[in-house]
Each structure stands twice: as structure tokens, then as C-alpha cells.
Amino acid sequence: MTKNVFVVGMNELNAARLKRLRGVEDVTFHPLLTSAEVSDTQIFDIPDMLRRAEETLDAFDGSIDAIVGYIDFPVSTMLPLLCKKYGVRNASLESLLKCEHKYWSRKVMAEVIPDHVPNFTAFDPFDDEALSKIGEAGLRFPFFVKPIKSSGSRLGFRIDSPEDFAYATEAFRAEINEISEPFNYVLNQANLPDDVKAVEGHYCMAERVIGGRQCTVEGYVHDGEVVPYGVVDSIRYPQVLSFFYYLYPSTLPPRIQEQMAEITKKVMKHIGYDNAGFNIEYYWDEVQNQIWLLEINTRIAQSHCDLFEMVDGVSHQQVTVDLGLGRKPDMPQGEGPETVAAEFFYRVFFNDATVARAPSRAEVEVAAEQVEGTRITSYVSKGSKLSELPEQDAYSYAVASVWMGAQKQSKLLWNYEQVMKRLNYEFTDIVE
Incomplete structure (x- = not known):
């Protein structure tokens, strides 16, 4: 029988990628909300997005076998809500928020991999005493600041002076509500610990500056088994924080990639994340031989789809679709035309x-x-x-x-x- 997979924010490019996956001969892919509605916008009215998605699903005359996505906020946070309502597989909302709420995520990481987590604290950018409170938490210049929920590298700043912090605070106050208000809606649907509940969507994170060679470990969890399947290097432009290119496969030493895989398995199992894809960004400080975990993303990286297809023979959307359908992902390695x-x-x-x-x-x-x-x-x-x-x-x-x-x-x-x-x-x- 035909399987019906609804893809939130599907566009023409990704529709073509999906049709080239393995084992999809009996799968029909249906768009659920447009890319313009959920991605090419700065307005994230999640209740309205959910309402429109549910109208489409309720009107569908057939089986709903999976609801999937490959886009960061707001899609990543909508999926657990939709999947729970329609009885299809996905990670729980709480396990997803343990990754996406950056303060909660750091607290959970520190419980099992403390040696790979920098010193951190949350702060309210609308608090005029925020800088002094960051200092009281043990952070000194330089440090890095970012929202507790963002997407991409938006509103991330390196802070070397009070002037830098004032500049970042001005940006936070002007723009953070675009994400904080819809993120608060999602937080209100979850069962949160009291200390996490107090750190609302408009809060930000301050962290010790970490660095080194940056990479992303792509992985998934299927029925409790954590499987890292590829490492992509993130190469920056000289002397700046902006990315120049993503390179697959990674050029990091195999022993470092193996250590990152073990850290990945430990933290994702502790979080309880299951039946969904993810990626984790890491730094390897060669001088100190120190691995730092930067952050966890609850989706495959869309930017890496073509890289996996060129090198391994299929986009890693294979992972997203297989998991949505309850299958163990059929992700090949080294079967593509390029090295x-x-x-x-x-x-x-x-x-x-x-x-x-x-x-x-x-x-x-x-x-x-x-x-x-x-x-x-x-x-x-x-x-x-x-x-x-x-x-x-x-x-x-x-x-x-x-x-x-x-x-x-x-x-x-x-x-x-x-x-x-x-x-x-x-x-x-x-x-x-």
C-alpha cells in the first residue's frame, strides 16, 4: 500500500531530492505548509501555522504515515506537536527542548559530559545589570552571547568589552521577540523543570569562548540506538566568525571523530531523544587536545543534503523519511560519484x-x-x-x-x- 509522508515546508528542490531516496517507490510525499510560510519569513505565528497544517491533515482522505521536516525553527518545534496529535513517530517535545532550549541543553550536557561543556549562564537582555550578573557567574571577557533559541548563527556575538555587550544587547532588544514569543508558545506546551521554566524565550546565553577546528556530527536515534553516520567540517573565512564552506567527509583525525561519536551517543541517550535525526556541532582544540560540544540541532542539516548525495549516493533526508516511517535508516556510505x-x-x-x-x-x-x-x-x-x-x-x-x-x-x-x-x-x- 502507498505510504503518505507529509513534509513541512517542502519546496521543489527538496521534492526532487526526496524522490531519489532509497525505498520510496511506495511513498507519496505531500507538502504541508509552504517553504515561504515557514522558512522564507521572519513572522512565526506558530498557533496559526499549526492550525493550517491540521486543517490540511484533517481534510486528507487517506492514511497519514509520517510527518517530517528538515528545517530549523519553527518547523523543528512544531513537528513533535503534530506527530503526537496524529500518532506518527517523532522525538518527544521535552527531549527536543532539551536540545533546542540552549540553557536547558547546557544543563543536561553538564550532567553527563562536563569536560566537554564550557562555563555558561543565562541572562535577561532587558536587565540593565545583566553584564555584572554574568561576571558574578564567573565569566570574564571574552565570552560569547546568543539567544536561548535562535536559528542559524542569528544574533550570535563575541563579546570582548562592555561596548561589545552594549551593541549585542541593543540587537537583542530590537529583534529577539521575533523568536522569543513563538518559542514561548512551544515552551508552554511542555512539562519543564522550574529552573528552566524561569528562563523564558527572550533570555540569552553567555558562554566561555571555545574554539578550534569546527565540525558537525550528523546522526539519528532509532528505537533507542544512537547512530552517528557522518562528520562535516565547518571552515570559516580567515579572522571572522562567518562560514566559508562545509566539507564532507571531515578531515579531522579518525581518533577525534571516534571520540565525538562516543560523546554523541552518551549525551543523546541521556537526553532521551528517540526516533528522529539530529546533528551536533563540535570544536576540537588541537593545542589543548580538547573537544567542546557547541550545540545540538534536532534535524538533519539541509545544507549537507547534496554533500551526502555526492559522496554517499543519497541525501541524508533518507534518515528523516525512514525514521518517520518507523524504519531503520538505509543510509549508504561512499556510493556517490565524488570523493x-x-x-x-x-x-x-x-x-x-x-x-x-x-x-x-x-x-x-x-x-x-x-x-x-x-x-x-x-x-x-x-x-x-x-x-x-x-x-x-x-x-x-x-x-x-x-x-x-x-x-x-x-x-x-x-x-x-x-x-x-x-x-x-x-x-x-x-x-x-
Whole structure:
């Protein structure tokens, strides 16, 4: 019989990826809310999103066999609510929040892997005494601040001085309610410990600065078994916090990857997360030979889908769909056409600017044709303001992404340079 899988925020690109998965000959994928409604927006009215999703599901004349997604907030936090209501598999809301509520997550991590967790504290950005309270918690400059719930690298700042903290606080106060209010709605649906309940959605985290070589461990939990299946390196631009590219497979030493896998199994089992995919961001400080756990994300990384398909032969959305249907994921390794693959981010380092020129669709297609298998997504158009782009970090704007594979890393970097020579962006009204 045909299995019906509803995909929250499915777009054309991901619809095509899903059809290339293994074992989906008897699966029909249905969109549930549009990508524009849940991803390409800064307005997250979760009660209304849930209502509209439920109307679609209630009107469906057939079996509802799985409800899945691959997008961060708000989709990740909506899935447990929808899955529970319609009796399909997913992680519990409380186990998901133990990952996504950054304060609760750090507390849970510290219970089982204290040596891999930096000193941290929560603070209220609307409290004029917040900086002194952070100091009382034992944190000194430099430290890092971020919302207790965010998506991507949005509103994350390194703090080296009181002036930096004042700048970050101003940004928090101006923008944090866009996520804090809908996140509070989700928190109110969960059974929270009193100390976590007190740290509401508008709170932020301060943490000791950690660093080193950054990577992401992709994994899943199936019937209590934690399975890490791939490690992706996160390479930054020199001297800044913005990502330059994601590289798969990782170039970290095998022993370090094995240690990260063991840490991953320990923390995810302790959290009680089950029957869903996840990824965990880590740092390896080579000098101190220290592994730090940065954060846990309750979804596969959409940016890594093409990397796994190029190297392993199938997008790791395989994990999402198989788990949703109650299957142990059929995730291959090394069966793709390439040995290495990357997503490159073409960025500009302005505070703001207007796009005076962006490459046409035809120009993007010509650029992609320079290297077989390359895919390019341009995020801007002529006349658009960079500050209007969603999901950007605090230091730059990603105006395009380039996915490509090769037989070795050096060739990958050379190929990227050839492709980018064909893409011409121009900007006016630049705010340095």
C-alpha cells in the first residue's frame, strides 16, 4: 500500500531530492505548509501555522504515515506537536527542548559530559545589570552571547568589552521577540523543570569562548540506538566568525571523530531523544587536545543534503523519511560519484547594502556548467537590501551558495574559484 509522508515546508528542490531516496517507490510525499510560510519569513505565528497544517491533515482522505521536516525553527518545534496529535513517530517535545532550549541543553550536557561543556549562564537582555550578573557567574571577557533559541548563527556575538555587550544587547532588544514569543508558545506546551521554566524565550546565553577546528556530527536515534553516520567540517573565512564552506567527509583525525561519536551517543541517550535525526556541532582544540560540544540541532542539516548525495549516493533526508516511517535508516556510505563535496558561501562583509546587480538565471546556469554536478542558489535580486535577508549571522551576508563535488579537496577549491568568476554581484548604498 502507498505510504503518505507529509513534509513541512517542502519546496521543489527538496521534492526532487526526496524522490531519489532509497525505498520510496511506495511513498507519496505531500507538502504541508509552504517553504515561504515557514522558512522564507521572519513572522512565526506558530498557533496559526499549526492550525493550517491540521486543517490540511484533517481534510486528507487517506492514511497519514509520517510527518517530517528538515528545517530549523519553527518547523523543528512544531513537528513533535503534530506527530503526537496524529500518532506518527517523532522525538518527544521535552527531549527536543532539551536540545533546542540552549540553557536547558547546557544543563543536561553538564550532567553527563562536563569536560566537554564550557562555563555558561543565562541572562535577561532587558536587565540593565545583566553584564555584572554574568561576571558574578564567573565569566570574564571574552565570552560569547546568543539567544536561548535562535536559528542559524542569528544574533550570535563575541563579546570582548562592555561596548561589545552594549551593541549585542541593543540587537537583542530590537529583534529577539521575533523568536522569543513563538518559542514561548512551544515552551508552554511542555512539562519543564522550574529552573528552566524561569528562563523564558527572550533570555540569552553567555558562554566561555571555545574554539578550534569546527565540525558537525550528523546522526539519528532509532528505537533507542544512537547512530552517528557522518562528520562535516565547518571552515570559516580567515579572522571572522562567518562560514566559508562545509566539507564532507571531515578531515579531522579518525581518533577525534571516534571520540565525538562516543560523546554523541552518551549525551543523546541521556537526553532521551528517540526516533528522529539530529546533528551536533563540535570544536576540537588541537593545542589543548580538547573537544567542546557547541550545540545540538534536532534535524538533519539541509545544507549537507547534496554533500551526502555526492559522496554517499543519497541525501541524508533518507534518515528523516525512514525514521518517520518507523524504519531503520538505509543510509549508504561512499556510493556517490565524488570523493569530497562542499557547500561554499559567497559572502559580503557589509553592515548593509543595496544589490545593484545580481546574476540572471541564465548566468547562474552558465556558471554551474563550469563544473559538472554543481548547483548554485542566489539569494538576492536587483534592488533588494541585504538587511532583509533571513537567517544571517551578525558579521556578513551570504548572497549565494555553491554545492559541488570533486575527487580531492584542492580540486574542489580550484573549481569553486572558476565558478565564481562567472558570477557578478554589485552593491550600492554600502554601510561599512
